[in-house]
Amino acid sequence: MELAIQTSELSRSFDSFRAVDKVDLRVERGTFYGFLGPNGAGKSTTIKMLTGLLAPSSGRIRVLDLDPLDHAQSLAMKARIGVVPEDLALFDNLTAREHLTFLGRMHSMDKQVLRKRIDELLPLLDLEKDEQKLTLEYSHGMKKKLALAGALLHDPDLLFLDEPFEGVDAVASRTIRQILASFVERGSTVFLTSHVLEIVERLCTHVGIIKGGRLVEQTALAELGSGGSLEQRFLEVVGADAVAGAQLSWLGEAKA
Amino acid sequence: MNYSHLQAVLWLRWRILVNRIRRGGKLGGVMFGVLLFCAACTSLGLFVLALVLGLTTLEKATPFGLMATWAGLALAFLFFWMVGLLTDLQRSDSMSFKHLLHLPVSLRWVFLYNYLSSFVSFSVGIFLPAMLGLCIAMTVVLGPAMLVSIPLVLAYFGMITALTYQLRGWLARLMEDKRRGRTVLAALTMGFVLVLQAPNLLNLTRQESSRAERERVRAERRELRETIARGGPEREAAEQALARLEAQERTAEAELDTQVSFLAAALPVGWLPYGVRATHERRWLPSALCLLGMLGISGWSLQRSYRTTLDFTTRARRGGSNSAAKPTKSVAKPGAARKPSMVERTLPFVADAEAAIAFATLRALLRAPEAKLLLLSPIILLGLFGFLLAKNPALDQLGDYAPAMSLGAASTGLLSIMQLIQNQFGLDRAGFRAFVLSPVPRAVVLRGKNLAVAPLALGVGLAALTGLACFVPLDASHFLGGCLQMVSAYLLFCLVGNTISILGPMRLKENALKAENVNAKTILWQLLSLVLIPIVLSPLLIPFGVEFALRALELETALPVYLILHALGLAAVVLLYRWLIRLQGELLQAREQRILELLTRV
Numbered sequence: 128m129e130l131a132i133q134t135s136e137l138s139r140s141f142d143s144f145r146a147v148d149k150v151d152l153r154v155e156r157g158t159f160y161g162f163l164g165p166n167g168a169g170k171s172t173t174i175k176m177l178t179g180l181l182a183p184s185s186g187r188i189r190v191l192d193l194d195p196l197d198h199a200q201s202l203a204m205k206a207r208i209g210v211v212p213e214d215l216a217l218f219d220n221l222t223a224r225e226h227l228t229f230l231g232r233m234h235s236m237d238k239q240v241l242r243k244r245i246d247e248l249l250p251l252l253d254l255e256k257d258e259q260k261l262t263l264e265y266s267h268g269m270k271k272k273l274a275l276a277g278a279l280l281h282d283p284d285l286l287f288l289d290e291p292f293e294g295v296d297a298v299a300s301r302t303i304r305q306i307l308a309s310f311v312e313r314g315s316t317v318f319l320t321s322h323v324l325e326i327v328e329r330l331c332t333h334v335g336i337i338k339g340g341r342l343v344e345q346t347a348l349a350e351l352g353s354g355g356s357l358e359q360r361f362l363e364v365v366g367a368d369a370v371a372g373a374q375l376s377w378l379g380e381a382k383a
Numbered sequence: 384m385n386y387s388h389l390q391a392v393l394w395l396r397w398r399i400l401v402n403r404i405r406r407g408g409k410l411g412g413v414m415f416g417v418l419l420f421c422a423a424c425t426s427l428g429l430f431v432l433a434l435v436l437g438l439t440t441l442e443k444a445t446p447f448g449l450m451a452t453w454a455g456l457a458l459a460f461l462f463f464w465m466v467g468l469l470t471d472l473q474r475s476d477s478m479s480f481k482h483l484l485h486l487p488v489s490l491r492w493v494f495l496y497n498y499l500s501s502f503v504s505f506s507v508g509i510f511l512p513a514m515l516g517l518c519i520a521m522t523v524v525l526g527p528a529m530l531v532s533i534p535l536v537l538a539y540f541g542m543i544t545a546l547t548y549q550l551r552g553w554l555a556r557l558m559e560d561k562r563r564g565r566t567v568l569a570a571l572t573m574g575f576v577l578v579l580q581a582p583n584l585l586n587l588t589r590q591e592s593s594r595a596e597r598e599r600v601r602a603e604r605r606e607l608r609e610t611i612a613r614g615g616p617e618r619e620a621a622e623q624a625l626a627r628l629e630a631q632e633r634t635a636e637a638e639l640d641t642q643v644s645f646l647a648a649a650l651p652v653g654w655l656p657y658g659v660r661a662t663h664e665r666r667w668l669p670s671a672l673c674l675l676g677m678l679g680i681s682g683w684s685l686q687r688s689y690r691t692t693l694d695f696t697t698r699a700r701r702g703g704s705n706s707a708a709k710p711t712k713s714v715a716k717p718g719a720a721r722k723p724s725m726v727e728r729t730l731p732f733v734a735d736a737e738a739a740i741a742f743a744t745l746r747a748l749l750r751a752p753e754a755k756l757l758l759l760s761p762i763i764l765l766g767l768f769g770f771l772l773a774k775n776p777a778l779d780q781l782g783d784y785a786p787a788m789s790l791g792a793a794s795t796g797l798l799s800i801m802q803l804i805q806n807q808f809g810l811d812r813a814g815f816r817a818f819v820l821s822p823v824p825r826a827v828v829l830r831g832k833n834l835a836v837a838p839l840a841l842g843v844g845l846a847a848l849t850g851l852a853c854f855v856p857l858d859a860s861h862f863l864g865g866c867l868q869m870v871s872a873y874l875l876f877c878l879v880g881n882t883i884s885i886l887g888p889m890r891l892k893e894n895a896l897k898a899e900n901v902n903a904k905t906i907l908w909q910l911l912s913l914v915l916i917p918i919v920l921s922p923l924l925i926p927f928g929v930e931f932a933l934r935a936l937e938l939e940t941a942l943p944v945y946l947i948l949h950a951l952g953l954a955a956v957v958l959l960y961r962w963l964i965r966l967q968g969e970l971l972q973a974r975e976q977r978i979l980e981l982l983t984r985v
Contacts, residue, residue, distance in 0.1 A: 180819055182976045198972050206822035214983060216816030219893075220747035225726040232739035233821040238727075261750065277817075 130189070131156045131285050131316040132177060137186035138340075139172050146172045148340035149186070154318060154333070156284075159311045161331035161348075162320045165365050169340040170320040171213040174289050177318070178210045191285055206234060209278030213289040215270050216277075219263040223254050223273050226262060227280055234281035241280075248276040251306075253299060267294040275303060279310070286310065288319040292326060304330060328357040338365045388488050392496060410903035422508055430512035437520020446660050447640045449521075453656035454647065456514060457539060461652060463506035464543055494689045498548055502540075511540060521659075531662045531670060538677035539655040545684035549691070604628060651680060733834070736823045740831025747810075748835065754803065754810065757896065761799035761843050768795075769850050783934060785855040786945055787927050789865030790920070792851045793872045796844025800836040802896060804880030805912055807832045808978055809891045809898070815982055819975045826968025833877040840876070844869045860943035867949040868923050871956040875919050878960060881967045883912045888978045905981075926952065 132154035139147040147169040154160045164170045175181035177188060179195045188195050193204040210216070218226055224245055231241035249255040252272040257265070262273060271294055278286055286307070292300050307330060311317055321327050327334065328348070334357070336344035344364050351360050404412045444452070514536045521529040607628070610621035644660075647653030648669070658673030725746045730738040748754045808815045818828055848865050851857065857865070887908025889898040898905075926948035933939055971978075 178820060180816065180976065180979060198969070201972075202822045202824065204822075205820055210820050212816060212820075214816070215813060216820060218743065218747055218814035218817065219812060220750040221726070221743060221814075222724075225724050225743065225746060228724065228726045229739055229743040230817065230821075232726075233736055233817075233823050235735065 129156045130154065131158070131191060132160075132318060133189040134177070135187040137173070137176060137188060138184050139169075139176060139181065140184045145340050147176070147183075147337075150337065150340075150342045152335060152342065153345065154316065154335075156316050157311065157314045158333045159307070159317045159331045160319065161327035161334040162318060162337065163324070163327060163334060163361060164320075164337035168337045168365075170337055171289055173337065174210075174287050174318070174320065175212070178208065178212070178287050179205065180210075180212060206281075207284045208287060209281065209283035209285070210287045211271065211274045211278050211289060211291050212287075215274045217262040217265075217270060217273060220261055222261060223249060223258045223265075223276075226273065227277055230277045231280055236281060244280055245276075248280065251302060252276055253302075268296060268299070271295050272299055272303075279306065283315070285316045285318065288317065290320055290322065292321060292323060300326075324356075324358045324361060336361060336364045388492070389496075392493070396500075408902055414903050414906075426508050426512045429509060430516040433513040433516030434520050437517045438524060441520055441524040446663055447636075447643075449663055450643070450647065450656045450660040452517075453659045454643070454653065456510065456517075457652060457655045460506060460510040460514075460540075461543060463509070464504075464547065467504050467506050490693060491689065494692060495685075498544070498685065498688075501544060501548060507540065507544075511536075521663075525663060528665060529659075529662060531674075532659050535655055535658045535662070535670075535674055535677070538674055538681065541681035542651060542654075542677040542684075545681040545688065549684040549688040600628070600632075651676065730834075734827060737827050737831040737834065740823075740828055741834035744832055744835035745838070747814075748803065751810070754896075757802055758799055758839055761795055764798070765795060765843070765847055765850065783931065785857055786861045786865065786930070787924065788851055788855060789848055789857070789861070789868055790872065790923055792847035792865065793844045793869035794920075795847040796840040796842070796869065797872060797876045799843045800840045800876075800880075803836055803839075804833070804877060805883045805909065806889050806891070806898075807880065807884040808982060809884075809889045811982075812891065812893070813983055815979055819979055824968055825971040825975070826964050829881050829964055829967055829971060833874075833881070836877075837873065840873045841869060844873070860946040864926065864943070864946040864949040867946070867953045868926070871949070871953045872920055872923055874956050874960045875923075876916065878963055878967070879912060879915050879919055881964070881971075883908055885967065885971050885974055885978065887912075888981050890982050923949075923952065 130153055132152055134150055134152040136149040136151065137147060138145065138149055150169075150173060152173075162170055162173070172181065176183045177190055177195070179201050183196070190204050191207050193200040193207075195201045195204050218229070221229065227245045227248065228241065231245070236244075249258055252275065254269065254272055254276070257269065262270060265273065271291060275288070275291055278288070288307075291303060295303065304326070307317055307319075311332075319327070319331070331348055333347050334344070334351070335342055344360075348357070351357065404415050441449075515533065518529070518532045518536060521532055604625065607621045607625040610617050611625065644657065647657035647660075654673040654677050658670050661667075661669035661673065726739065726743050728738065728742050729735060730741070733741070748758075803810065808818075811818070821828070845866065848862070848869065852862050887905040889901055889905055889909070891897065892899050926945050929948060930945045933944060
């Protein structure tokens with residue numbers, strides 16, 4: 128079993144706050160891995176460390192058998208991954224086509240191939256009619272789509288997607304789901320975070336749940352057990368039951 | 384807004400300030416405290432200085448002198464206020480309407496609070512205490528009636544701030560469209576710079592003739608006095624001529640007084656000095672009219688500004704400002720052949736990724752109005768200094784020293800890229816993340832970034848050098864030597880800029896070159912660069928020194944020593960650049976996550 132991502136006691140602290148605490152991730156190649164957790168659980172911090180955007184405080188990381196903490200290996204790793212980070216990575220003063228051209232050239236892509244792929248990606252993600260606009264004029268959803276186009280452009284082996292469906296309309300969301308499904312079908316790996324559990328349930332083959340910086344569940348979706356839905360299991364794991372029963376004191380009585 | 388609202392708003396402002404200082408670290412907090420203390424001392428010092436100056440000098444002041452003093456103060460305040468306003472345009476309101484529209488708070492009061500917050504500024508902190516000090520001195524020296532000058536001063540501050548506050552609302556509407564907004568901002572700043580430089584140029588052109596006229600009158604008076612002192616038959620005629628001359632001067636002064644008084648009475652900016660003069664002359668009606676006029680303009684401006692702001696905010700909430708929702712104007716025609724963009728271009732002998740970085744950076748720079756503004760400044764400077772240089776008769780006497788000026792010409796080009804090269808990643812903003820995620824060696828990133836600013840640095844430098852060659856004696860070998868020196872200077876400057884960019888990056892505000900949340904370490908690095916640059920560039924004066932020494936020792940040769948030494952110097956600098964850029968690349972890779980954290984708050 129080949130692993131696309133493997134971490135060992137991966138931790139990150141911000142001053143006294145421990146955002147990620149000894150996380151041991153194991154993501155097999157060719158899987159669609161959903162990384163779930165409540166707000167502030169450490170999902171984005173983990174993705175940032177895996178992609179080299181943030182240095183871990185301690186622990187080890189292997190991505191596609193390469194060490195992102197080693198300078199030489201980190202560049203080789205970056206050539207093989209695609210990333211849609213939480214805060215995106217777009218240049219304000221470039222148009223969509225210019226941005227994609229720039230990214231393609233950074234990945235040493237052949238000019239003809241690059242042009243052909245951009246010509247396919249822009250209409251597919253419904254960005255063609257806005258390709259003359261600067262990215263600073265884009266809505267959040269359009270920026271997400273452009274970032275996804277940039278992540279897919281060089282045909283990576285592994286995709287890291289931090290909330291890729293946030294702010295994206297229903298039509299584009301369906302297109303993205305189809306793209307990602309075919310991406311995994313041909314043997315590539317997707318590591319995705321999302322708050323929409325229905326999407327994760329529909330797309331992912333494996334899930335990991337993080338709570339308070341600790342990985343509390345990591346399994347194949349089919350083996351999740353308990354016979355219920357992902358949502359039910361997620362709420363159990365993150366301990367939301369106690370909160371679910373809670374009531375606001377002033378809502379218990381009829382309004383005068 | 385009731386008392387509870389006011390308390391909440393003040394508490395909020397206080398918490399935001401405290402949290403910001405806390406984020407800046409201990410050293411940042413200390414620096415903020417020191418700055419605050421210095422500002423308080425400066426305000427107090429200026430108050431005392433104005434008071435003492437007023438107490439000692441006002442007794443002999445003529446009404447015209449008093450008006451001229453206040454006119455100077457009023458105009459100086461206006462100048463500083465307008466400079467601050469341009470920075471302020473890039474800043475959001477102290478308390479954004481957007482955050483309060485859904486709350487049961489009277490927006491009129493929030494608006495008033497925002498307006499009063501705008502008083503906390505450098506120009507008000509400097510001028511208000513000084514003017515109040517002068518008012519008190521006038522009251523003591525010229526009588527209690529001069530107390531009226533205090534409401535006049537306050538009304539003047541109210542009028543200027545309210546008028547410009549109204550301008551802010553108008554500009555905010557203009558800037559709804561992000562692209563247009565950036566152009567408006569750039570055009571305004573440039574217009575402001577040009578308007579400010581206009582009197583300077585006018586003064587330079589008129590200086591010669593007015594100086595000659597003053598000299599002529601002074602010489603004539605001296606001659607007449609000497610004739611009177613000598614006595615004799617010519618004395619009477621000389622006395623009459625002197626009396627005529629003095630009468631002419633008095634008439635000219637009276638004319639000036641009338642003209643200035645008329646202007647002061649007609650223009651609202653002059654109502655403060657005119658009002659003070661009228662009060663001094665105990666003419667109560669003009670004084671009261673000035674006061675009422677300024678208060679009226681303040682009230683009207685604030686009312687208009689409130690309506691504009693409210694209209695702008697509510698329209699934006701209804702989706703009026705969502706540019707993404709508007710149809711795009713420039714859609715390429717289907718099937719039409721697409722013109723390759725600048726980002727697709729390649730360069731001979733330059734790696735593809737390096738050329739991509741260079742062109743993408745240059746493309747982004749040429750589109751960013753804040754950068755355009757920066758690039759236009761040296762062109763204005765070139766024009767201004769070129770004009771000064773052309774008028775300077777000492778140029779012909781430069782002789783052997785002329786080649787030394789070529790480093791100055793090269794520096795003009797370097798100045799144009801200084802802010803860009805010393806904070807290369809700050810301008811990328813979120814785009815820097817793309818570099819961190821890229822598989823390209825970081826030395827290539829640095830080389831590409833350096834290459835992006837080469838046309839600007841070398842282009843402006845070459846224009847300056849060519850301009851210099853028109854006015855000073857520079858032969859072909861010295862001109863060529865100057866060109867080589869310019870390339871060496873650019874490479875050395877890039878090395879310093881890369882280091883500072885890596886070690887002291889600054890987060891920039893959107894659409895502006897204004898740094899945000901700068902910590903003490905960053906400030907120290909940026910200050911260090913000011914020391915480092917002259918030290919690093921100084922070896923480039925060696926060829927001039929060698930040539931000069933050879934000439935002084937009478938060891939001159941037919942060889943173009945200056946050109947040869949600069950060619951050797953450039954070769955050495957290229958080798959140094961190639962070696963150091965690798966090390967800087969490694970340093971960048973080691974620090975890129977930290978830089979990203981600083982630039983984007985990961």
